[in-house]
Amino acid sequence: MTHKERVPVQTTGNNMSRYEEARSHFDWKQVEQAFSWHHTGKVNAAYEAIDRHVEAGKGNKTALIYSDAVREERYTFLQLKEKSNQFGNVLRKLGVSKGDRVFVFMPRTPELYVSVLGTIKIGAIVGPLFEAFMEAAVKDRLENSEAVALVTTPSLLERVPVDALPHLKHIILVGAVGELVEGYYSFEEEMSQASSDLDMEWVDREDPMIIHYTSGSTGKPKGVLHVHNAMIQHYQTGKWVLDLQDDDIYWCTADPGWVTGTSYGIFAPWLNGVTNVVRGGRFSPDDWYQTLEKYKVTVWYSAPTAFRMLMSAGDSVVKKYDLSSVRHVLSVGEPLNPEVVRWGLKTYGKRIHDNWWMTETGGILISNYPQMEIKPGSMGKPFPGIHAAIIDNEGNELPPYTMGNLAIRTPWPSMMRQIWKNPEKYQEYFRIPGWYVSGDSAYMDEDGYFWFQGRLDDVINTSGERVGPFEVESKLVEHHAVAEAGVIGKPDAIRGEVIKAFIALREGYEPSEELKEEIRQFVKTRLAAHAAPREIEFRDKLPKTRSGKIMRRVLKAWELGLPTGDLSTMED
Numbered sequence: 004m005t006h007k008e009r010v011p012v013q014t015t016g017n018n019m020s021r022y023e024e025a026r027s028h029f030d031w032k033q034v035e036q037a038f039s040w041h042h043t044g045k046v047n048a049a050y051e052a053i054d055r056h057v058e059a060g061k062g063n064k065t066a067l068i069y070s071d072a073v074r075e076e077r078y079t080f081l082q083l084k085e086k087s088n089q090f091g092n093v094l095r096k097l098g099v100s101k102g103d104r105v106f107v108f109m110p111r112t113p114e115l116y117v118s119v120l121g122t123i124k125i126g127a128i129v130g131p132l133f134e135a136f137m138e139a140a141v142k143d144r145l146e147n148s149e150a151v152a153l154v155t156t157p158s159l160l161e162r163v164p165v166d167a168l169p170h171l172k173h174i175i176l177v178g179a180v181g182e183l184v185e186g187y188y189s190f191e192e193e194m195s196q197a198s199s200d201l202d203m204e205w206v207d208r209e210d211p212m213i214i215h216y217t218s219g220s221t222g223k224p225k226g227v228l229h230v231h232n233a234m235i236q237h238y239q240t241g242k243w244v245l246d247l248q249d250d251d252i253y254w255c256t257a258d259p260g261w262v263t264g265t266s267y268g269i270f271a272p273w274l275n276g277v278t279n280v281v282r283g284g285r286f287s288p289d290d291w292y293q294t295l296e297k298y299k300v301t302v303w304y305s306a307p308t309a310f311r312m313l314m315s316a317g318d319s320v321v322k323k324y325d326l327s328s329v330r331h332v333l334s335v336g337e338p339l340n341p342e343v344v345r346w347g348l349k350t351y352g353k354r355i356h357d358n359w360w361m362t363e364t365g366g367i368l369i370s371n372y373p374q375m376e377i378k379p380g381s382m383g384k385p386f387p388g389i390h391a392a393i394i395d396n397e398g399n400e401l402p403p404y405t406m407g408n409l410a411i412r413t414p415w416p417s418m419m420r421q422i423w424k425n426p427e428k429y430q431e432y433f434r435i436p437g438w439y440v441s442g443d444s445a446y447m448d449e450d451g452y453f454w455f456q457g458r459l460d461d462v463i464n465t466s467g468e469r470v471g472p473f474e475v476e477s478k479l480v481e482h483h484a485v486a487e488a489g490v491i492g493k494p495d496a497i498r499g500e501v502i503k504a505f506i507a508l509r510e511g512y513e514p515s516e517e518l519k520e521e522i523r524q525f526v527k528t529r530l531a532a533h534a535a536p537r538e539i540e541f542r543d544k545l546p547k548t549r550s551g552k553i554m555r556r557v558l559k560a561w562e563l564g565l566p567t568g569d570l571s572t573m574e575d
C-alpha cells in the first residue's frame with residue numbers, strides 16, 4: 004500500500020476548522036447541548052430528528068424527497084411530524100408500548116420512514132428488515148427479537164411465517180385491499196383514523212431505540228441494540244464527516260435494513276435538519292446519476308460495491324449527466340480500493356471519503372474528513388472524542404505499521420448496549436478491559452491514519468508473512484481486466500497458507516491462463532512476490548451480502564468443501 008500518495012483537501016465552507024484542533028478541544032458533553040433533554044432529563048430521538056425543526060420554524064422545509072419507478076413525493080418536516088405521530092397512535096391503539104419490538108419489513112418507501120419514526124416516538128424498539136430477505140431470514144429475526152408487531156406489504160407477507168411466530172400479534176399491511184381478518188390492519192385505514200397529535204414518550208437516553216441485525220459477512224447475524232443516546236454521534240458525525248449544512252440535499256444510498264440506512268439514512272440527516280433523498284428500487288448507473296442530477300444532490304453517501312459497479316459501467320455514462328451539484332462524496336461498508344479513489348477524482352473530480360464503522364459502533368468512528376488530506380486506501384483518522392488503536396491480545400497499543408486488532412476505547416455515545424439475547428457474544432467485544440475489540444485487523448501509519456487489512460480471521464499467513472486480503476484485492480482491481488476480487492488463504496502443507504484470488508472480470512474480458520499469469524505478475528511486481536495469488540479462479544460474480552459486501556467466508560467454505568453457514572443475507 005502506498006503511504007505517499009495523498010489527495011489534498013478539496014471542499015470548502017465546512018464547520019470544522021481543522022481536524023487536529025477539533026480533536027484537542029472535543030467534548031461530547033458540548034454536543035449534547037444541541038438537544039432539548041438537558042432541560043427535562045428525558046429525550047426522544049425521533050422528536051429531535053423531526054419535531055424539533057418544526058418547533059424551530061422549519062416545518063415547511065422539505066425533509067424527504069422520495070422517488071422510485073412510479074412514485075415521486077416530497078414531505079416537509081411538518082408532514083413527517085404529523086404522519087409519524089399518526090403512526091405512533093396506530094401502534095398505541097393496538098396496545099403496543101414502550102420497549103416492545105416493532106419490525107418493519109418493507110421496500111424503501113415513505114411508509115417505511117414514517118413507521119420507523121412513529122415506533123421510536125412511542126418508545127418502542129424498531130427493527131428494520133431488508134425487503135429482499137427470504138422466509139428463513141425473516142423468521143430468525145422476528146423470533147429472536149420476539150417482535151409483537153410487523154409493518155409489511157401483502158406480497159412480502161408471503162415470506163412471514165406468521166403461524167410459527169407466537170409473539171407476533173399485529174400485522175399492519177401497506178397497500179392491502181379488501182377485508183382483513185383479525186390481527187391484520189390496513190396501514191392506510193388506520194392512519195386515516197389516527198390523530199396527528201401524539202403524546203410523545205419521553206425516554207431516558209439509555210432506553211432502547213433500534214435493533215439492527217449485522218450483515219452476516221462473517222457468520223450468523225447478531226441483533227445489535229442501540230439506545231436513543233446514539234443520536235449524539237449521529238448528529239455530530241453528520242456535521243463533521245458528512246459535512247451537512249442547512250441547504251444541503253443529501254442522498255444516502257443504503258437501505259434502512261442495514262445500519263447505514265438508519266444512522267446515516269434517517270438520523271444524521273434529519274437530526275441536522277437537512278433534506279434527505281430516498282431512491283427506491285434497485286441499482287442502475289443511469290438511475291443513480293439521474294437522481295444526483297435531478298435533485299441536485301450535494302452530499303452523496305454510498306458504498307465501495309456501488310462505486311466499483313459505477314466504475315465498471317464506464318465513464319461514458321457519467322458524461323451524460325450534470326453532476327455539478329455534488330460537493331462531497333463518501334463511502335462505507337467495505338474497504339475502498341485506492342483505484343476507486345483515483346477513478347473518482349478523475350471522473351467526478353471529487354475525492355471519495357472512506358469511513359469506517361460497524362453495526363455495533365452505531366456511528367462513524369474513523370473517517371477521512373473533508374478537512375484532511377486523503378491517503379487512498381486508508382480509512383482515515385479517528386473522530387474527535389474517539390480513541391482508536393491497534394492493540395495486541397493483552398490490550399497493549401502497538402507501534403505504527405504493526406498489524407493487530409483494531410480497537411476503540413470504551414465508551415462512546417452510539418456504542419451498542421446489547422447483542423439481543425446473547426450476552427456472551429456481547430462480552431466478547433469487551434474481553435480486553437477498557438477496549439471494544441472490533442474483529443477487524445488493521446495498522447496505523449506514522450501520521451495516525453488507519454489502514455484496514457481484513458477481518459481478523461481473514462488475515463493470511465503465507466510462508467511466515469502476514470498478508471491482509473484487502474491489500475491484494477486492491478492491487479488486483481488496479482488491473483484493467485479486474486472488476487472485483489475476493490482473496491482468501493488456503494491451507495497449504497508447506498507454506499501454511501497460500502493466497503487464492505477469486506476474480507470477476509470487467510465487461511469485454513475473457514478468462515484465460517495467460518490472463519491469470521498476467522494478473523499474478525501484476526501483483527508480484529507492484530505489491531510483493533509473497534502477496535501474489537498462487538491460485539486464481541475466475542467467476543461471473545462474487546458471493547455478496549445484500550448490502551454489497553464480498554463474503555470471503557463463503558469463498559473459503561466453497562474452496563475447502565466446508566459448510567457455508569448462515570446464508571440469510573446473501574444476494575441471489
Ligand code: ATP
Nearest residue numbers: 217218219220221222336337338358359361362455
Ligand atoms: P457480520 O458482523 O454479521 O459478519 P459485517 O461485519 O459485515 O457482518 P456490518 O456491521 O454491516 O456487518 O459491517 C461492519 C464491517 O464492515 C466492519 O467490521 C469492517 O470489516 C467492514 N467495513 C466497514 N467499513 C469499512 C471500511 N471503510 N473499510 C474497510 N472495512 C470496512
Ligand code: MG
Nearest residue numbers: 217221361442
Ligand atoms: Mg461484523
